[in-house]
Amino acid sequence: MRRQVVVVPVVLWSMWFCGVGFCLSRRQDAAWPSSSPAQSLMVPLTLIHGADSKGAVCLDGTLPGYHLDPGSGSGTNSWLIQLEGGGWCNDIKSCIFRKTTRHGSSTYMEKLLNFTGILSNKPEENPDFFNWNRVELRYCDGASFAGNGEDKAAQLHFRGQRIWLVAMEALMAMGMRNAQQALLSGCSAGGLASILHCDEFRDLFPQSTKVKCLSDAGMFLDAIDVSGGHTLRNIYGGVVTLQGVQKNLPSTCTNHLDPTSCFFPQNLVADVTTPLFLLNSAYDLWQVRNSLAPKSADPLGYWEKCRENHTQCNSSQMQFLQDFRNQMLDAIKVFSTSNQNGEFINSCFAHCHSEMQETWFAGDSPRIGTKRVAEAVGDWYFEREEVKDIDGPYPSDGTCHNLDFNTSLDTGFEAAASYSSTPDSVMIPLSLIHGADSKGAVCLDGTLPGYHLDPGYGSGANSWLIQLEGGGWCNNRRSCVYRKTTRRGSSKYMEKQLNFTGILSNKQEENPDFFNWNRIKLRYCDGASFAGNGQDQASQLYFRGQRIWSVAMEYLMAKGMKNADQALLSGCSAGGLASILHCDEFRNLFPQSTKVKCLSDAGMFLDAVDVSGGHTLRDMYSGVVSLQGVQKNLPRTCTDHLDPTSCFFPENLVADIKTPMFLLNAAYDAWQVTNSLAPKSADPQGYWEKCRENYAQCNSSQIQFLQDFRNEMLDKIKVFSTSNQNGLFINSCFSHCYSERQDTWFADDSPKIGTKRAAEAVGDWYFDREEVKAIDCPYPCDKTCHNLVFK
Numbered sequence: 001m002r003r004q005v006v007v008v009p010v011v012l013w014s015m016w017f018c019g020v021g022f023c024l025s026r027r028q029d030a031a032w033p034s035s036s037p038a039q040s041l042m043v044p045l046t047l048i049h050g051a052d053s054k055g056a057v058c059l060d061g062t063l064p065g066y067h068l069d070p071g072s073g074s075g076t077n078s079w080l081i082q083l084e085g086g087g088w089c090n091d092i093k094s095c096i097f098r099k100t101t102r103h104g105s106s107t108y109m110e111k112l113l114n115f116t117g118i119l120s121n122k123p124e125e126n127p128d129f130f131n132w133n134r135v136e137l138r139y140c141d142g143a144s145f146a147g148n149g150e151d152k153a154a155q156l157h158f159r160g161q162r163i164w165l166v167a168m169e170a171l172m173a174m175g176m177r178n179a180q181q182a183l184l185s186g187c188s189a190g191g192l193a194s195i196l197h198c199d200e201f202r203d204l205f206p207q208s209t210k211v212k213c214l215s216d217a218g219m220f221l222d223a224i225d226v227s228g229g230h231t232l233r234n235i236y237g238g239v240v241t242l243q244g245v246q247k248n249l250p251s252t253c254t255n256h257l258d259p260t261s262c263f264f265p266q267n268l269v270a271d272v273t274t275p276l277f278l279l280n281s282a283y284d285l286w287q288v289r290n291s292l293a294p295k296s297a298d299p300l301g302y303w304e305k306c307r308e309n310h311t312q313c314n315s316s317q318m319q320f321l322q323d324f325r326n327q328m329l330d331a332i333k334v335f336s337t338s339n340q341n342g343e344f345i346n347s348c349f350a351h352c353h354s355e356m357q358e359t360w361f362a363g364d365s366p367r368i369g370t371k372r373v374a375e376a377v378g379d380w381y382f383e384r385e386e387v388k389d390i391d392g393p394y395p396s397d398g399t400c401h402n403l404d405f406n407t408s409l410d411t412g413f414e415a416a417a418s419y420s421s422t423p424d425s426v427m428i429p430l431s432l433i434h435g436a437d438s439k440g441a442v443c444l445d446g447t448l449p450g451y452h453l454d455p456g457y458g459s460g461a462n463s464w465l466i467q468l469e470g471g472g473w474c475n476n477r478r479s480c481v482y483r484k485t486t487r488r489g490s491s492k493y494m495e496k497q498l499n500f501t502g503i504l505s506n507k508q509e510e511n512p513d514f515f516n517w518n519r520i521k522l523r524y525c526d527g528a529s530f531a532g533n534g535q536d537q538a539s540q541l542y543f544r545g546q547r548i549w550s551v552a553m554e555y556l557m558a559k560g561m562k563n564a565d566q567a568l569l570s571g572c573s574a575g576g577l578a579s580i581l582h583c584d585e586f587r588n589l590f591p592q593s594t595k596v597k598c599l600s601d602a603g604m605f606l607d608a609v610d611v612s613g614g615h616t617l618r619d620m621y622s623g624v625v626s627l628q629g630v631q632k633n634l635p636r637t638c639t640d641h642l643d644p645t646s647c648f649f650p651e652n653l654v655a656d657i658k659t660p661m662f663l664l665n666a667a668y669d670a671w672q673v674t675n676s677l678a679p680k681s682a683d684p685q686g687y688w689e690k691c692r693e694n695y696a697q698c699n700s701s702q703i704q705f706l707q708d709f710r711n712e713m714l715d716k717i718k719v720f721s722t723s724n725q726n727g728l729f730i731n732s733c734f735s736h737c738y739s740e741r742q743d744t745w746f747a748d749d750s751p752k753i754g755t756k757r758a759a760e761a762v763g764d765w766y767f768d769r770e771e772v773k774a775i776d777c778p779y780p781c782d783k784t785c786h787n788l789v790f791k
Contacts, residue, residue, distance in 0.1 A: 041119075083184070117355045145193045221324070279343075353366065443525035445492070452523075527628065533632060611687075728775060729756075753776050
């Protein structure tokens with residue numbers, strides 16, 4: 001029975017992807033300081049050896065891989081195959097870039113993957129599939145496992161279809177041939193793949209095996225964009241042609257439509273003979289941002305606010321989005337008439353529900369009626385009842401985990417779903433520091449450290465900007481062992497190219513004061529803000545952050561930095577803390593004639609009391625300092641009178657730094673609010689849950705607690721701020737990091753204090769154009785914020 005559900009509208013915001021920047025799924029990104037999730041299921045990567053003999057290789061020619069958690073008990077002969085998403089590449093340039101990432105090469109894939117949502121092994125998180133054999137097939141081709149071709153000149157292997165076939169062959173040999181029941185699933189580009197391969201999957205098994213398919217956020221429409229063009233059709237046209245997809249598309253479609261049309265699910269789903277479930281948001285956020293109203297179709301920015309926050313859409317824009325929803329419902333009309341098919345189409349601004357615990361099966365997961373996603377899929381698969389759930393139009397659904405991109409931590413979302421290269425973007429290659437290992441300067445796993453350098457020119461040829469990458473800390477063996485399987489602990493998994501934006505941009509209109517400097521990003525792969533010096537032989541962990549710092553500086557000095565006329569050491573988050581720890585060391589590298597200053601962005605982590613009266617961040621820092629041997633590298637001006645853990649907190653360091661320093665920080669730092677002040681561990685009853693995820697949901701006492709935190713921050717920098725050589729930009733936003741993102745560094749709508757944006761404040765301070773001690777009035781006075789909201 002088709003339900004039209006009307007609920008009192010309560011708009012809740014969500015921004016949670018992971019991210020490494022190039023996927024639309026639950027991937028844990030170490031960009032936020034944290035230790036590994038408690039009791040999380042970490043499943044190792046398995047490469048398919050021998051796949052290359054059949055031409056089944058990733059874009060760069062490396063072996064494909066998967067993660068398998070074996071079934072148990074009643075699920076021993078049940079198999080769930082999850083096809084990873086991660087967009088497409090549609091031209092040579094975007095595919096060359098893609099092969100330097102985990103979505104184009106197994107070299108950069110995580111060695112361990114956290115299984116959550118539909119992949120969880122806990123019945124309370126995944127009631128129907130928890131004890132099945134659960135497999136995530138990694139995505140490294142760029143055409144939804146459907147291409148078959150090659151570009152020898154560019155050394156690109158378009159072998160998605162072969163990867164699919166070889167993976168199925170390997171899994172069948174491992175026992176899947178004996179399956180009593182099987183489900184093929186996928187999210188985003190993987191959701192499209194699950195549609196493309198559904199009937200092929202069915203044909204692997206005897207008729208006695210129950211086989212069904214699930215497409216999550218895979219219903220990409222051939223829609224007209226706001227300019228009247230066809231943005232997604234143009235992308236898909238490139239994917240299909242470049243990667244040789246046409247020969248692998250269903251003949252039921254290609255007999256009467258062109259190949260590009262047959263890459264769109266709307267032209268496929270009605271002809272899929274295997275039972276199929278469509279799980280989708282009616283206002284799919286990826287499609288709104290990247291297909292319907294992309295910047296390329298909106299050069300005057302009419303859609304900018306609406307694109308980033310659906311509550312900012314005007315009536316005509318909302319009608320355009322309602323028409324898109326109607327187009328989606330119309331496209332599945334024939335599909336939905338079949339009793340064997342199922343659907344859960346809610347009226348949310350979201351993308352992907354099955355891989356994230358909070359949207360799959362949690363207390364506050366999205367619902368249609370009383371049914372959560374996991375319940376709807378389970379009822380359909382096990383035929384407990386027919387499931388044809390379609391939400392009423394926006395704003396009827398008050399259970400949504402909507403996505404607000406004006407508040408995104410990571411601008412990688414647009415790149416995530418399509419690896420189409422950004423026009424005029426500056427992609428800077430990774431350089432490893434050869435010989436660093438001879439001095440013990442290695443990442444957590446023993447690999448060489450690295451950096452990205454874009455040379456200066458003109459008036460900036462002898463000016464140097466060093467940006468220390470952030471990415472949290474690891475505070476115990478378990479979290480460090482996990483970290484060394486990621487780009488934050490090993491150069492094996494670092495991107496081979498990085499996009500330089502914000503303070504690293506080479507465009508004067510984006511970075512007015514530093515655009516033509518030598519700009520370096522020093523990669524972070526130790527887990528102690530470049531300050532550790534130790535080793536754990538039993539765990540094969542190298543805590544060598546201080547040595548990485550020293551060797552990197554020695555290397556850059558030899559490359560010309562010793563001749564610098566002016567230099568700036570900068571960093572964001574854990575890198576912002578590092579810029580404080582190493583500021584005076586940096587100054588001492590140069591002669592007194594060189595102008596040297598330091599910038600800490602979102603590095604002012606406070607030793608604050610959390611909502612339970614405990615010290616969550618102090619406890620974490622204590623683990624970092626003791627495990628990684630940080631204490632011997634901390635400033636003596638602090639350790640002479642305070643314990644080592646206290647001397648890892650900037651509040652006890654900044655006043656004693658002799659080198660000019662600029663503190664760029666949000667007074668209500670979103671990471672600290674969520675992870676230090678009101679973490680779940682300090683809030684077992686969930687009193688802070690809504691406030692933690694959305695500051696607008698805080699009650700008066702909670703706001704007062706946050707105001708006290710702001711006051712504590714301002715109090716801790718009082719002595720620091722009395723020095724004329726230092727600078728401040730402390731705004732009253734709920735955010736974290738400004739310098740590396742273009743929208744918060746220097747754009748028309750960047751956050752301001754008075755009339756000054758962050759880039760202007762830092763530039764005025766660095767070049768001594770004026771004193772900058774900018775402190776915002778308390779919340780909610782600032783209307784220019786790019787606040788971060790997590791639900």
